[in-house]
Amino acid sequence: MEDTTRWAMRGTTACKHGKPGPLVSARGDGNNRREEREGDVEDVGLHRIQSIARPTTADEAWRLRTADPETTRFLGGGIDLILYTPETVTTLIDVSRLGRAGVSAGRAGLAISAGTTLSRILEAPEIAAYAGGFLRDVLRQVASPLQRNVATIGGAVARAHPWSDVVLALLVLDADVEVFDGAARSVPAADFYASRSQNVAPLVTGIRLPKRAPSTRGAFEKFARTGFDVGLLNCACVVEVAKGTCSRVRVAVGGTPALARRLPDVEAALEGKRPSSATIGDAASLAARGVDARDDRRASELYRRTLTEVGVRRCFERLTRDGMEGAL
Amino acid sequence: MTSLELTINGARRVVDANPGDTLLEVLRRAGHVGVKKGCGSGDCGACTVLLDGRAVNACLVLAAKAEKRAILTIEGLANGDALHPIQEAFLDEGAVQCGYCTPGMVLSAYDLLSRNPTPSEGEIREAISGNLCRCTGYVKQIRAVQTAAERMRSGRNG
Ligand code: FES
Ligand code: FES
Numbered sequence: 001m002e003d004t005t006r007w008a009m010r011g012t013t014a015c016k017h018g019k020p021g022p023l024v025s026a027r028g029d030g031n032n033r034r035e036e037r038e039g040d041v042e043d044v045g046l047h048r049i050q051s052i053a054r055p056t057t058a059d060e061a062w063r064l065r066t067a068d069p070e071t072t073r074f075l076g077g078g079i080d081l082i083l084y085t086p087e088t089v090t091t092l093i094d095v096s097r098l099g100r101a102g103v104s105a106g107r108a109g110l111a112i113s114a115g116t117t118l119s120r121i122l123e124a125p126e127i128a129a130y131a132g133g134f135l136r137d138v139l140r141q142v143a144s145p146l147q148r149n150v151a152t153i154g155g156a157v158a159r160a161h162p163w164s165d166v167v168l169a170l171l172v173l174d175a176d177v178e179v180f181d182g183a184a185r186s187v188p189a190a191d192f193y194a195s196r197s198q199n200v201a202p203l204v205t206g207i208r209l210p211k212r213a214p215s216t217r218g219a220f221e222k223f224a225r226t227g228f229d230v231g232l233l234n235c236a237c238v239v240e241v242a243k244g245t246c247s248r249v250r251v252a253v254g255g256t257p258a259l260a261r262r263l264p265d266v267e268a269a270l271e272g273k274r275p276s277s278a279t280i281g282d283a284a285s286l287a288a289r290g291v292d293a294r295d296d297r298r299a300s301e302l303y304r305r306t307l308t309e310v311g312v313r314r315c316f317e318r319l320t321r322d323g324m325e326g327a328l
Numbered sequence: 329m330t331s332l333e334l335t336i337n338g339a340r341r342v343v344d345a346n347p348g349d350t351l352l353e354v355l356r357r358a359g360h361v362g363v364k365k366g367c368g369s370g371d372c373g374a375c376t377v378l379l380d381g382r383a384v385n386a387c388l389v390l391a392a393k394a395e396k397r398a399i400l401t402i403e404g405l406a407n408g409d410a411l412h413p414i415q416e417a418f419l420d421e422g423a424v425q426c427g428y429c430t431p432g433m434v435l436s437a438y439d440l441l442s443r444n445p446t447p448s449e450g451e452i453r454e455a456i457s458g459n460l461c462r463c464t465g466y467v468k469q470i471r472a473v474q475t476a477a478e479r480m481r482s483g484r485n486g
Contacts, residue, residue, distance in 0.1 A: 046347075046390075047346065047348050048348065049346070049347045049348030050347060051347055052347050052390075052392050075390070075393075078388070078393055079370065081390075082350060082388050082390065083369060083388075094392075094393070096393070140454070143458075144370075144373070144457050144458025145383065145436070145439075145454065145457065145458055146370070146373055146383050146384055146436065146458035146459075147385060147388065149384045150379075150384050150388055150389055226457070227457065228371060
């Protein structure tokens with residue numbers, strides 16, 4: 001036994017090689033089909049991909065992408081491409097050389113380049129100091145550290161899974177998305193998602209977080225067993241505290257099962273108020289009534305409304321309990 | 329097929345790869361079978377390797393993205409016959425049963441301890457949260473990482 005475990009420690013436990021063994025399981029179809037054969041390790045990856053382009057400017061990347069939208073995709077960290085690439089895609093456009101990854105602070109707030117990994121963002125001191133560490137705390141609950149070391153913020157924003165915690169957080173932080181679609185521009189995150197009906201979604205080149213008052217705090221709640229899980233619902237709020245009352249209130253709910261959206265009525269109901277248990281309770285019920293909840297195979301509309309009420313209440317209760325006692 | 333130049337455990341290797349091959353496929357073909365395949369979809373962590381010092385799922389990284397970056401697999405951790413303190417601690421604490429998850433667990437712990445020599449239990453749990461184990465209850469693995477951290481701090485091994 002001792003010997004066997006020592007071999008395992010050197011990574012030399014036996015593995016089967018040779019001809020593909022019997023089929024053990026299969027799932028998905030087309031390029032995403034995953035077949036599991038005994039002893040087989042040759043069944044993952046993107047076998048239709050013929051080339052990877054490595055442009056050094058956004059303009060070049062955009063030209064490559066628009067020249068043949070069906071067969072090309074932008075490649076960031078690559079996780080989603082490995083898991084879900086359409087079978088028409090034969091060329092990947094690696095956008096990691098378009099800018100230096102990192103978080104930087106300027107007079108207008110923070111700038112995060114698209115190629116920055118989620119790990120690097122959550123470890124950045126600027127992010128720990130921003131909105132009471134709200135974004136850091138959200139990112140800690142996204143996927144696993146192994147995936148966060150690869151996944152980029154640009155990829156998370158561009159892919160925008162409906163259950164995305166990243167998109168939810170950016171909405172309540174009033175983030176702008178920097179894009180390139182022939183010209184560079186900056187758009188509020190909400191507008192970016194509202195206008196994404198075009199044939200080829202713009203290339204995401206960065207994120208901007210506006211400068212916030214030091215009293216800004218946020219809270220996040222996700223209904224999932226682990227970071228890996230596609231949550232049943234997620235919600236977040238961000239507020240500034242002035243003279244014991246809330247201002248610039250932002251509340252959003254995601255995975256409804258649609259992509260996160262802000263709830264302006266709930267925000268207005270809390271604006272200028274002191275968050276007592278009565279005001280929090282009223283806001284939570286308003287959120288439950290106003291959320292665009294629907295049924296899917298994972299949860300019913302009714303259950304999602306209940307989760308919204310609980311989630312919004314917990315977020316505000318946590319805000320009043322944690323960092324805001326002094327201010328409220 | 330094209331040629332990729334990879335730096336695996338400090339040695340430069342030229343390997344044949346298709347543009348869509350994952351790092352997991354390429355490393356195993358190159359003989360690094362300590363990199364295990366469990367799920368092929370980022371859920372189990374059996375394929376964990378270090379890329380520029382950070383633990384990643386090799387099944388979720390295209391091999392082409394690992395060019396010009398340092399790859400560390402479990403085979404590169406021991407110094408000849410002398411196991412790394414994390415490996416020793418896993419043995420001493422009985423944190424290995426079938427061993428399939430072990431290379432990934434050890435490398436996730438390595439990433440953690442190289443950045444944080446004094447992790448709390450919560451931080452250890454967080455660091456290995458992407459590594460699933462079907463055999464143990466994680467208790468001994470967490471203890472092994474704590475033991476390794478203590479030994480590495482005091483410069484001892486075993
Ligand atoms: S094989 Fe890579 S995470 Fe399971
Ligand atoms: S020891 Fe068997 S899977 Fe972990």
